[in-house]
Amino acid sequence: MNGYTTVIGLEVHVQLGTASKLFSPAPVAALGDPNTRVHYVDLGLPGALPRPNRRAIELATRAALALDSEVQLRSEFARKHYFYPDLPKGYQISQFDKPLALGGAVPCGPNKTCRLHRLHVEEDAGKLTHTSIGTLVDLNRAGVALVEIVSEPDMRRPDEARAFLHHLRDVMRFAGVSDCDLELGSMRCDANISLMPDGSEAFGKKVELKNLNSIKMVERALEYEERRQTAILAAGGTIISETRGWHDELGESRSQRSKEQAPDYRYLPDPDLPPLMLTEAFVAQQRQQIGELPEQRRARFHAQYGLAEHDVRSLAQDRKVGDWFECVVTAGADSKLACNWLIEDLLPALRDRGLHLAQSPVTPDQLAAVIALVQNKTLTQRTSRQVLQHLLDHDVTPNEAVDELRLGRIADEAQLQPLIDAAMQEFPQAVKTFLAGKEKALDALKGHVMKATRGRADHEVLDRMLRAIIASA
Numbered sequence: 289m290n291g292y293t294t295v296i297g298l299e300v301h302v303q304l305g306t307a308s309k310l311f312s313p314a315p316v317a318a319l320g321d322p323n324t325r326v327h328y329v330d331l332g333l334p335g336a337l338p339r340p341n342r343r344a345i346e347l348a349t350r351a352a353l354a355l356d357s358e359v360q361l362r363s364e365f366a367r368k369h370y371f372y373p374d375l376p377k378g379y380q381i382s383q384f385d386k387p388l389a390l391g392g393a394v395p396c397g398p399n400k401t402c403r404l405h406r407l408h409v410e411e412d413a414g415k416l417t418h419t420s421i422g423t424l425v426d427l428n429r430a431g432v433a434l435v436e437i438v439s440e441p442d443m444r445r446p447d448e449a450r451a452f453l454h455h456l457r458d459v460m461r462f463a464g465v466s467d468c469d470l471e472l473g474s475m476r477c478d479a480n481i482s483l484m485p486d487g488s489e490a491f492g493k494k495v496e497l498k499n500l501n502s503i504k505m506v507e508r509a510l511e512y513e514e515r516r517q518t519a520i521l522a523a524g525g526t527i528i529s530e531t532r533g534w535h536d537e538l539g540e541s542r543s544q545r546s547k548e549q550a551p552d553y554r555y556l557p558d559p560d561l562p563p564l565m566l567t568e569a570f571v572a573q574q575r576q577q578i579g580e581l582p583e584q585r586r587a588r589f590h591a592q593y594g595l596a597e598h599d600v601r602s603l604a605q606d607r608k609v610g611d612w613f614e615c616v617v618t619a620g621a622d623s624k625l626a627c628n629w630l631i632e633d634l635l636p637a638l639r640d641r642g643l644h645l646a647q648s649p650v651t652p653d654q655l656a657a658v659i660a661l662v663q664n665k666t667l668t669q670r671t672s673r674q675v676l677q678h679l680l681d682h683d684v685t686p687n688e689a690v691d692e693l694r695l696g697r698i699a700d701e702a703q704l705q706p707l708i709d710a711a712m713q714e715f716p717q718a719v720k721t722f723l724a725g726k727e728k729a730l731d732a733l734k735g736h737v738m739k740a741t742r743g744r745a746d747h748e749v750l751d752r753m754l755r756a757i758i759a760s761a
Contacts (some may be wrong), residue, residue, distance in 0.1 A: 292483040292521060294514050295491050296443035302466045303412070303474035304347040310411045310433035313336030313380060318472040322426035330431040331506075332377030337560050340365075344433035345564065347465045348388055348409045348676040349574040351435050354463040354581060355456075357392030357407050359571050361750075365409075365561040369554040373425050374414035382410035386733065388435075388564070394459070395441055395583075396452040403440040404666045410434050429473075441480070446510035449479060453503045458582040462607045470502050477506055482527070483517045492517075493527040497541060499534045509534040513541055585610055591667045594625035608645055609635070612652060617654035622663075629655055633673060637680055650679045657686040670743035671695040686692060699746035701753060704737065707745075708753055711736035719758055730754060 308315055308661045312329035329336045368386040371628040381520050387408035393401040414430040416423050437456065443449050457468040457475060479502050482492040493511060512534075519525055532541040580588070586604045589595055595603070603610045609630070616626040634655060638648055658675055661667040667675060667690065678689040689695075698704060711733045712719055721729035733754055737745050 290518050290522065291486055292492075292518060293486050293488070294444055294446075295441045295482045295484060296446070296472075296510060297441035297480045298437075298443075298449060298451050298452060299478045299480070300437045300453070301412075301476045302351065302437065302456075302460055302468060304344050304351075304433040304435060305464065305466050306343045306347065307340055308341060309431035310341050310344050310409070312431055314431060316432055317428075318469070318474070320428065322424070322428060324429045326430065330376070330427060338381065338558075340561065340564065341433060344409065345566075346574055346577075347619075348407070348433075348435045349566065349571060350463050350498075350578055351437075351460060351465045352389035352392065352407050353405060353571070353575050354459050354465070354578050355389075355392040355394060355407065355437070356612075357389035357404060359389050359566065361566045361568070361571070362385065362386070363388045363408075363564045365558045365564065366555045367558050368410075370551065372574050373423065374430065376414070376427060376430065380411060380413060381558055381561070382436075383408035384565075392410075394439070394452050395455045396448040397445075400448070402442040402448070402452050402667065405438045405440050407435055407437050409491065410436055416635055424539070425533045446507045446514065449510055449534070450503055450507040453477060457503075458605055462581050462585075463578045463606075473494055476500075479506055479510055481510055481513050481517070482609060483514070483521060493529040494547070495546060496531065497534055498531060498544070499536075501536075505534065505536055507734060508536070508539070509541060512539065516541070555666070579607075583587075593617070593627075595623060595627060599624070599627045608755050612645055615652035616656050616659075621654045621656040621659045627661050628655070629659060629676075633676060637677065641680065650676065650685070651677045654686055659689065661686060665697050665699065665746060666713075666744075667695060668692065668697055668747065670738075671697070674743075695742070695744060697746050698741050698744045699749045704741075704745060704750060704753060707731070707737045707740050708750075708757060710740070722758060 307314055309327070314325050314327035314329035314330055317325065329338055349359055351602070363383060364386040365381055367379040368382045368384070369379045373380055387406045389407040392407065394404065396402040400427075412429050412432040412434050414425055414427040416425060427729035440451065443452065460466045460468050466474055467724065470476070479497040479500060480494050481497065482494045484490060484492045495517070497509045497513060500509055513532070520527060529547045531544045531547055533544045534541050582604050586600045589600045589603055589610070590597070603613050613626055614632065615631055617623050634648065634650060635645065638645060658667070658672055658679070661675070662669065662672045674693060675686060675689045676694060678684070678693055679686065682689070684692065714736055715732050718729045718732040730751070736748055736751060
C-alpha cells in the first residue's frame with residue numbers, strides 16, 4: 289500500500305460448546321441475570337480445586353484436528369497472572385509453552401492459506417460494563433472454556449482476514465466445536481497489524497486492535513488502521529506499538545495503552561492441575577467425531593447434486609442446513625428446487641418468526657411434498673408460497689393446507705374462458721397493443737385473470753388460451 293506491505297495476524301477466541309465451565313460445574317449460558325452462574329472454583333476461594341472438563345478437552349482436540357494442527361499428547365496448564373476486576377483469582381488458567389496443538393492452516397483467499405502458530409485451551413474472564421455510576425462486574429462468563437487460535441502473520445490484506453474468519457467459523461461449526469456467535473461473544477477476535485517497506489523482510493511496529501464484534505468490523509478496523517499507519521509513515525512519522533480500541537460508530541481506532549514493553553504475566557505451571565495427557569486412541573476418536581468439513585461438503589454437493597457454486601456455499605455454511613437439504617432430497621425433491629425453497633423461502637420465513645431450522649414446524653418431507661405439488665401443477669409458484677406460510681402456522685399436511693386455503697391450480701379451460709373474456713373487455717387497448725407486436729401487453733390480461741383466481745390460474749394454459757382467443761378475434 290503506497291510503498292508499504294501490510295502484515296496481519298489474528299488471535300481468535302472460540303467458546304467451546306460445553307454445558308459447564310472449564311474447571312467448575314457452573315452452567316454455561318449466553319444470557320441471564322448477572323452473577324447467577326458462578327462457582328467457588330471460578331472465584332478462586334481458599335481450598336477450591338479446579339477439575340478439567342472432559343467435554344471441553346474433547347472439543348478443543350476436535351478443533352485442532354479440524355484445522356490440521358498437530359495435537360500434543362502432553363500439554364500443561366499454566367497460570368497467567370494479571371490483576372483486573374473481571375478476574376477474581378488474580379490469574380487466568382491458560383496454556384503457555386506447552387499448548388494443546390501446534391501448526392495448522394486456514395484458507396484466507398483463493399489459493400491462499402494462513403498458517404496457524406498454536407491452539408491452546410484457557411478459561412474466559414468475566415465481563416465489565418462501564419456506566420455513569422461506575423464499572424459493573426458480571427462473573428457469569430468467568431471460567432467458560434475457550435480455545436485461543438493464534439495465526440502466523442501471513443495475511444497481507446484486510447479482506448484476507450475476513451476470509452480467514454469466515455472459514456474458521458464454518459469449520460468450528462461443522463466440527464461441532466462452537467456456534468461461533470459473534471453477537472453473543474462465543475467467537476471473539478483481536479487483530480495485529482503492521483506495515484513494512486515493500487521488499488523488506490523485517491516487520492514494522494505492531495498495533496493490536498480490540499473491540500471487534502463482527503467479521504465486517506474486523507475488516508473495517510484493519511482498513512482504517514492500514515490507512516492511518518500509511519499516512520503517519522508517509523509524513524515521516526513513526527508507528528507506536530500499542531493496543532487500540534475500535535469504535536465502529538465513529539469509524540476509527542483510539543489508543544488504549546502502550547505495547548512497547550510486553551507485560552510480564554509471570555506464567556508458571558498450575559500446581560493444582562497435572563499435565564494433560566492424551567492417548568492416540570482419544571485423538572483418533574475425536575477425529576472420527578468431526579465428520580465432513582465445509583470444503584469436503586462443498587465438493588460433494590457440487591459433484592453429487594450438480595449445484596452451482598453459490599448454491600453449494602449457501603448449503604455448506606452450516607452443517608444443519610446441509611443435512612436438512614439432503615433430507616428434502618431424500619424425500620423425493622429435485623436438488624435445485626430443494627435448495628431454492630430452503631434458502632430463499634423456508635429459512636427467511638423461520639427468521640421472521642424468530643425460529644431456528646431445528647424448530648421448524650415444516651418437516652423436510654412436507655417441504656418435498658409442497659415442491660411436488662408445484663411440479664405436478666396442483667399449485668402455482670404464488671399459491672405454493674401461501675401453502676408454506678400456512679404450514680408454518682398450522683399443524684396440517686400440505687394437501688390439507690391446499691384444501692383449507694382453496695388454492696388448487698385452475699387449468700380447466702371452461703373455468704378460465706369467462707375470466708379471459710372479462711379481461712379483454714377490461715383492457716381492450718392491451719389487446720390492440722399485443723396485436724401490434726408488443727408481447728408485454730399480454731401481462732395486463734394475465735394479471736387480471738390471476739387476480740380473479742387469486743393466483744390459481746395455470747400459467748401455461750392461460751397463456752395459450754389468451755393467444756388463441758386474441759388471434760381468432
